[in-house]
Amino acid sequence: MTRDHRPSYLEIRDLRVVFDKFVAVDGVDLRVEQGDLRFLIGPNGAGKTTTIDAVTALAPAQGSINHNGHELVGRKTHKIVRYGVGRTFQTASVFEDLTVLQNLDIAAGLRRRPREMLRHRTGVSARITEVMKTTGLSDFQETKAGVLSHGQKQWLEIGMLMVQDANVLLLDEPVAGMSQDERDATGELLRKLAADHVVVVVEHDMEFLRKYAQSVTVMAAGKIIAEGTVAEVQANPTVQEIYLGTAGTKSLEEAKAEAEMLGLDPEAVTVGVPSATEREEH
Amino acid sequence: MTTTATPPATTTPSTTGARKLPSVAEGPGVWTTGPRGALIGLGIGAVLLLVVAPLTLGGFGLDLLGRYLCMAMVAVGIGLVWGRGGMLAMGQGVYFGLGAYIMAMHMTLADTTLEGESIPTFMRQNGVERLPELWGIVQHPVIAVAAIILVPTAVAGLLGWAIFSRRVKGAYFAILSQALAAAFAVLIIGQPVLTNGSNGLSNFQSLFGWDLDDSGNRLVLFLVVAVILLAMLAVTWQLYRSRFGELLVAVRDQEERVRFLGYDPALIKTVAYMIAALFAAIGGALFVPVVGIISPADIGVVPSIAFLIGVAIGGRATWLGPVLGSIAVSFAGTQLASAFPSAWVYLQGLLFVLVIGFLPGGLASVIGLLRRRRPEGRGGGRGDGSAGAPDEPGDDPQDTTREATEPEAAR
Incomplete structure (x- = not known):
C-alpha cells in the first residue's frame, strides 16, 4: 500500500461469478492501472456491477483478483478494503443519521487504535477539511447526511472514498441523478483522482463517458466484448x-x-x- | 461551527430515508448533550439519589428504589445495544442472572462459613457432602467480584462473536437471545444441587462481612448502587459521543456500508454487547444483596422482556431515556401490581406494543417532536446534529433537566 514508484494496478483474471446456476460473470479478464480512467459499460444485466461486487467480496468470486500483488479472492470485505479497495454504490448509501463530518470521520478511521475510538473527536483533520472543500461540502459539515440532495450524497460517498485512503476506486454510476454542472464537476474530480488512483467507473450515461473516459471496457452477458478508447469501442x-x-x-x-x-x-x-x-x- | 451550519438553502432536501427511524435520533440529548448537559444531568441524578432519596425514603422505600436501580443498570446496557446498536437483546436476563448467581453463591458460602458449616443448607438437604468445585471458586470475595465482571463479559464476547460474525441480526438475533434466556433459566432449574433449582438462593445475612440487617449498612449499600449506576451513565455518555458510539450508530443503520469502510461490524457489535452484558451482570450482582433473593423467575424470558419495556418507553436511543423509563416502569409495576395483581402484566405488554408501534423513539421523542413543532428560530433544527455543541447553552441542559425530573416526580 505504500506509494512507491510502481503504479498501482487492479488485475482481474478469469473471473467467474455464479449464482446457483446463473452465470453472471463468465471469464472476465480486466487490468486497470493507475493513471487510467476506465469506464465499464454494457447493457443491463451485463455483469458490470456484479464484477465490482466480486472484487469487494459482495458476490462469490472464482478466479483471481490481484491488487498490487495482493490476491483478493477469498478475503472478507473489510479485509479487502484494508488493502486499499474502495467503492461506491448505485444508490448513495451514506449514514443518514450522522452528519457529513461524522460520515467522513468514520470513513477515515479504519486505522485508528482502540483508544482513539473511545475518545470524542476533537477538531477536524486537515485531510477531512480538504476533502470537504474538494467535494463542496464544507458548508454542510454539521448537516445530517440524510437531508443532503441526491447529488451531494453522491459527492459525500466520493469524499468518503477519498478520506478512506483507498487507491482502487470502484464507482457505480456516480453521476446518476446529478445535474449537468454536478456531472462536470464529478468528471473533473475523477480525472484528477485517476492520476494517483486506479479508477473504474460503471456508467450508463454515454455523454459523460465520451467526455471523461480514457478507456472503455464493454461487457455483455457476463463477458468482455471490447476494450479500448472511446473511439475504438464505438467503431x-x-x-x-x-x-x-x-x-x-x-x-x-x-x-x-x-x-x-x-x-x-x-x-x-x-x-x-x-x-x-x-x-x-x- | 455555528456560523457555517446553515441549512442547505440552495438544495432540495431529499425526504427519502430521512424518516426511516423516526425520532430515535431526535430526542433531546441524543447527540447533543455536551459535557455541560451531562454534568447537569448526572448532578441532578446524584442529588436525587444520594441526598434526597435517603432523606425522604424509609428503609423499605430505599430498598425498593435500590431494586429499581439494579434493574435500571440492565436498561442502560440495553439502551446501548438496542438503541444505539440496533440489536434487540431480549435475553439480558442471562447476564443479569450470571452476575446475580455468582454473587448469591459467594454470599451463601460466606453465611455458611459464619454459621460454622461447610456446605450450604440446601445442599445438605439434597444429600451433598462435599462443596462442589464451582462453588469453591467464588468463596474468596476478590475472586467472586472478578468472576462477576469477567464471566458474563466473556460469555457475551463468545456468544456475540459467534452470532454477529455469522451475520445473525434483526428478529433472528432477538429470538436467539431470548432462547438463550429461556435455556439459561432451564439450566438453573435443572441443577437443584448446585443452584437450589426454582427456589433460588435467598436468606442472605451478610455481604463481604457487613451485616445486611443493619439499616446503616443498607443505606451504604443503596448509595453504592446509586453511585455505580451514575458511573454507568457517565460511561455511556462518553461512549455515545466517542467515535465508537458514532460507528455503532453507523452499524445500526447500514451495517453493510460499514464493512465497505474497512471495519468488521461483528467486532463493533460484540464490544457493545459485552459492555451491555457487564452492566447487566453488575446489576444482577447488586440485586442480590439489595433484594435478598435470586431465583430463575428473576432471569428468564419474562424478566428479560420486562427489562426492554422501560427502555422502549423511555426512548432507547437517548442517553437517559432507558434508565428513566426503566425506573418509571418498575415503580408503576410495584404500585399497580399490589392494586391489580394480574392486570399489570397485560398493561405492561400493551404499553410495549403501543410504544413500539406508535412511538418508536419512546417518550423522550415526544419532547423532540414538540421541539420540532415550534418555529425554528433559535438555531434549533440542524444544530441538533452537532456533537458536543457548546453553542446552545440554555437549550440542552434545560431539556435534560426536565427529562430527569419528570419520572422522579412520579414518585
Whole structure:
C-alpha cells in the first residue's frame, strides 16, 4: 500500500461469478492501472456491477483478483478494503443519521487504535477539511447526511472514498441523478483522482463517458466484448450489434438514446418490447 | 461551527430515508448533550439519589428504589445495544442472572462459613457432602467480584462473536437471545444441587462481612448502587459521543456500508454487547444483596422482556431515556401490581406494543417532536446534529433537566 514508484494496478483474471446456476460473470479478464480512467459499460444485466461486487467480496468470486500483488479472492470485505479497495454504490448509501463530518470521520478511521475510538473527536483533520472543500461540502459539515440532495450524497460517498485512503476506486454510476454542472464537476474530480488512483467507473450515461473516459471496457452477458478508447469501442462492430440488438432489456427510447450517445444510428434500433420493470442488475 | 451550519438553502432536501427511524435520533440529548448537559444531568441524578432519596425514603422505600436501580443498570446496557446498536437483546436476563448467581453463591458460602458449616443448607438437604468445585471458586470475595465482571463479559464476547460474525441480526438475533434466556433459566432449574433449582438462593445475612440487617449498612449499600449506576451513565455518555458510539450508530443503520469502510461490524457489535452484558451482570450482582433473593423467575424470558419495556418507553436511543423509563416502569409495576395483581402484566405488554408501534423513539421523542413543532428560530433544527455543541447553552441542559425530573416526580 505504500506509494512507491510502481503504479498501482487492479488485475482481474478469469473471473467467474455464479449464482446457483446463473452465470453472471463468465471469464472476465480486466487490468486497470493507475493513471487510467476506465469506464465499464454494457447493457443491463451485463455483469458490470456484479464484477465490482466480486472484487469487494459482495458476490462469490472464482478466479483471481490481484491488487498490487495482493490476491483478493477469498478475503472478507473489510479485509479487502484494508488493502486499499474502495467503492461506491448505485444508490448513495451514506449514514443518514450522522452528519457529513461524522460520515467522513468514520470513513477515515479504519486505522485508528482502540483508544482513539473511545475518545470524542476533537477538531477536524486537515485531510477531512480538504476533502470537504474538494467535494463542496464544507458548508454542510454539521448537516445530517440524510437531508443532503441526491447529488451531494453522491459527492459525500466520493469524499468518503477519498478520506478512506483507498487507491482502487470502484464507482457505480456516480453521476446518476446529478445535474449537468454536478456531472462536470464529478468528471473533473475523477480525472484528477485517476492520476494517483486506479479508477473504474460503471456508467450508463454515454455523454459523460465520451467526455471523461480514457478507456472503455464493454461487457455483455457476463463477458468482455471490447476494450479500448472511446473511439475504438464505438467503431467496434460487436459493440454496435450489442447496443442495437438488446432493446428488449430496456425501453425502446432508452435504447435509441443510448445508441445515439454511442454515435450509432438510433433508427437502427427496432426490435424489443419496452419493459419498465427491468432495471440494472438487481 | 455555528456560523457555517446553515441549512442547505440552495438544495432540495431529499425526504427519502430521512424518516426511516423516526425520532430515535431526535430526542433531546441524543447527540447533543455536551459535557455541560451531562454534568447537569448526572448532578441532578446524584442529588436525587444520594441526598434526597435517603432523606425522604424509609428503609423499605430505599430498598425498593435500590431494586429499581439494579434493574435500571440492565436498561442502560440495553439502551446501548438496542438503541444505539440496533440489536434487540431480549435475553439480558442471562447476564443479569450470571452476575446475580455468582454473587448469591459467594454470599451463601460466606453465611455458611459464619454459621460454622461447610456446605450450604440446601445442599445438605439434597444429600451433598462435599462443596462442589464451582462453588469453591467464588468463596474468596476478590475472586467472586472478578468472576462477576469477567464471566458474563466473556460469555457475551463468545456468544456475540459467534452470532454477529455469522451475520445473525434483526428478529433472528432477538429470538436467539431470548432462547438463550429461556435455556439459561432451564439450566438453573435443572441443577437443584448446585443452584437450589426454582427456589433460588435467598436468606442472605451478610455481604463481604457487613451485616445486611443493619439499616446503616443498607443505606451504604443503596448509595453504592446509586453511585455505580451514575458511573454507568457517565460511561455511556462518553461512549455515545466517542467515535465508537458514532460507528455503532453507523452499524445500526447500514451495517453493510460499514464493512465497505474497512471495519468488521461483528467486532463493533460484540464490544457493545459485552459492555451491555457487564452492566447487566453488575446489576444482577447488586440485586442480590439489595433484594435478598435470586431465583430463575428473576432471569428468564419474562424478566428479560420486562427489562426492554422501560427502555422502549423511555426512548432507547437517548442517553437517559432507558434508565428513566426503566425506573418509571418498575415503580408503576410495584404500585399497580399490589392494586391489580394480574392486570399489570397485560398493561405492561400493551404499553410495549403501543410504544413500539406508535412511538418508536419512546417518550423522550415526544419532547423532540414538540421541539420540532415550534418555529425554528433559535438555531434549533440542524444544530441538533452537532456533537458536543457548546453553542446552545440554555437549550440542552434545560431539556435534560426536565427529562430527569419528570419520572422522579412520579414518585
